[in-house]
């Protein structure tokens with residue numbers, strides 16, 4: 001039966017089912033819990049793509065933490081990444097002295113991530129690591145590779161579980177490529 005959420009499109013392939021995602025998120029939560037035995041932890045979601053992943057992930061992290069978000073925007077026309085970003089929404093939370101875990105939906109070229117990291121590093125956190133739900137492993141020169149990765153993603157355009165195509169399909173409970 002056609003999925004009514006797909007606006008008439010068809011799934012080519014379900015890359016990760018809701019069950020596979022839930023299992024992997026629980027494992028990531030355990031890894032993250034044991035990686036931070038002490039100190040203040042701030043889980044910082046890069047919007048919009050990380051919103052579903054982050055909300056599931058923080059419920060699997062079994063230690064105190066705070067949540068904030070940031071919105072980054074590339075300079076330029078947006079079709080060709082210039083590699084420069086500015087923060088459209090800047091976290092209100094103080095970063096200095098805290099463990100910062102930056103949560104991203106998918107690492108493609110890694111440009112977005114690396115620019116954001118430079119901005120955050122200047123605020124003198126105690127540590128700064130990245131947790132990416134998906135990593136396409138396209139970039140070989142990432143200055144800050146993610147410490148925590150949900151899945152090594154195929155080189156296809158994926159939607160669902162936060163990932164969009166022109167703002168649609170973020171609410172799919174699975175991750176898929178479309179026809």
Ligand code: IMP
Pocket residue numbers: 049081104105106107108109110111112113156157158159163164165
């Ligand atoms: P990067 O700066 O090239 O790493 O691009 C990362 C951003 O591009 C992600 O945060 C996503 O918003 C978007 N993106 C990259 N690949 C995909 C995909 O397969 N599906 C949906 N969005 C993607």
Ligand code: MG
Pocket residue numbers: 049164
């Ligand atoms: Mg996006």
